[in-house]
Amino acid sequence: MSILLRNISFLDIENEEIINNIDIYIEGNKISKIGKSLDVDATEIYNGENKLVTPGFINAHTHLGMSYFRNYADDLNLMDWLNNEIWPIEAKLNAEDIYYSSLLSIIENIKSGVSTFCDMYYEMDRVADACIETGIRGVITRGLTDIDGKGEEKLEEIDELYKNYNNKSNGRVKVYPAPHAIYTCSEDFLKEITRRTNELYDGILHVHLSETLTEVNDCKKEHGMTPIEYVESIGMLDSHVIAAHCTHITDREIEIVKDKEFYPVYNPSSNLKLASGFTPVQKLLDNGITVAIGTDGDSSNNNQDILEEMHIGGIVNKAVEMDEKAVKAIEILKMATVNGAKAMGFENLGLIKEGYLADLTIFNLDSNSFTPRNNLISALVYSANSDDVSCTIVDGKFIMKDRQILSLDESKVRKIVNDRWEDIKKR
Numbered sequence: 001m002s003i004l005l006r007n008i009s010f011l012d013i014e015n016e017e018i019i020n021n022i023d024i025y026i027e028g029n030k031i032s033k034i035g036k037s038l039d040v041d042a043t044e045i046y047n048g049e050n051k052l053v054t055p056g057f058i059n060a061h062t063h064l065g066m067s068y069f070r071n072y073a074d075d076l077n078l079m080d081w082l083n084n085e086i087w088p089i090e091a092k093l094n095a096e097d098i099y100y101s102s103l104l105s106i107i108e109n110i111k112s113g114v115s116t117f118c119d120m121y122y123e124m125d126r127v128a129d130a131c132i133e134t135g136i137r138g139v140i141t142r143g144l145t146d147i148d149g150k151g152e153e154k155l156e157e158i159d160e161l162y163k164n165y166n167n168k169s170n171g172r173v174k175v176y177p178a179p180h181a182i183y184t185c186s187e188d189f190l191k192e193i194t195r196r197t198n199e200l201y202d203g204i205l206h207v208h209l210s211e212t213l214t215e216v217n218d219c220k221k222e223h224g225m226t227p228i229e230y231v232e233s234i235g236m237l238d239s240h241v242i243a244a245h246c247t248h249i250t251d252r253e254i255e256i257v258k259d260k261e262f263y264p265v266y267n268p269s270s271n272l273k274l275a276s277g278f279t280p281v282q283k284l285l286d287n288g289i290t291v292a293i294g295t296d297g298d299s300s301n302n303n304q305d306i307l308e309e310m311h312i313g314g315i316v317n318k319a320v321e322m323d324e325k326a327v328k329a330i331e332i333l334k335m336a337t338v339n340g341a342k343a344m345g346f347e348n349l350g351l352i353k354e355g356y357l358a359d360l361t362i363f364n365l366d367s368n369s370f371t372p373r374n375n376l377i378s379a380l381v382y383s384a385n386s387d388d389v390s391c392t393i394v395d396g397k398f399i400m401k402d403r404q405i406l407s408l409d410e411s412k413v414r415k416i417v418n419d420r421w422e423d424i425k426k427r
């Protein structure tokens with residue numbers, strides 16, 4: 001199988017520019033050649049006129065199984081929201097509920113140009129199934145807690161998950177452990193997960209960290225340290241850490257993490273909506289830290305639209321820093337592509353470059369958002385929206401073409417999710 005994107009404009013992230021009238025040749029699951037008027041034999045030729053191709057976007061922190069809670073419990077404090085609204089109803093979800101919610105979330109992700117998600121939830125074997133069936137790339141991280149006394153069971157479950165799904169579907173699925181947060185895991189449990197991460201799971205883990213002031217203050221009270229100082233003290237930072245939020249990261253913590261395999265994931269909508277605070281993105285970037293971006297789940301965002309996240313993320317830090325130059329559009333594009341790929345542990349993903357995985361997003365330039373054609377890098381962050389995404393390619397295959405998801409019937413999935421939600425509320 002080979003695809004030739006003929007005469008297309010593309011976003012060259014490394015050189016921070018848009019290059020016009022280029023051919024991109026995809027062979028198997030890789031970008032094989034990039035150049036002018038390529039003379040190649042392709043199974044499929046895609047006309048790139050009025051189209052712009054970017055690396056596929058990477059949604060580096062989400063909870064796909066939470067679609068049911070969209071617009072269900074809003075305008076509440078994080079701890080009230082979790083303890084009194086989300087966790088009681090979440091406990092009623094079964095594996096099939098989570099599978100269909102994941103399908104719906106994956107549809108939303110693909111339609112905004114996401115080619116890789118990083119999910120933290122449970123019943124992750126069914127999330128992995130949804131990933132495999134829809135053709136998207138997925139980082140499947142099992143949320144782990146031991147406050148319910150069931151830590152050991154969950155560790156056994158992730159062993160099984162790793163055995164059955166890691167590197168499945170041509171390496172499209174990755175499985176990592178995810179200690180949920182420092183306030184839902186005991187110290188011994190966090191140490192055990194870290195030990196297993198390094199021994200059994202490629203050395204990569206995913207965690208919520210320093211999300212709210214309550215978390216920071218409770219951590220100081222209990223351990224005499226801030227959250228990142230605490231996880232360093234128990235050895236977690238010797239692993240590759242995908243750290244969602246880092247809203248309250250301090251200067252001292254930045255010093256601790258800046259030379260480590262530590263990847264903060266910025267979730268601006270969730271942080272704004274839950275009034276959690278503002279991740280100091282420009283300061284992190286200035287310190288050479290690789291920052292990724294994610295939507296978080298539908299209950300705190302309330303959607304899976306990475307382009308909306310990029311837009312909000314791109315403008316909010318300017319206001320917070322009182323600096324128009326903070327977090328430029330190209331930085332946001334790096335966060336959503338090459339930085340996200342590094343955070344996920346991929347070496348050949350996130351750029352349009354020969355030898356890289358062919359995960360690509362194609363925009364329709366014949367749209368209001370791109371008219372007139374001034375700076376297209378600005379347009380991608382400040383004016384584009386999901387309707388402008390025509391196609392999403394993952395692992396060398398179209399998974400959405402002309403806005404049609406190729407693997408399933410969207411309206412059927414929406415109906416099933418609506419019916420299931422009515423049932424869940426009665427349980």
Ligand SMILES: [Zn+2]
Binds near residue numbers: 061063208244296
């Ligand atoms: Zn989260």
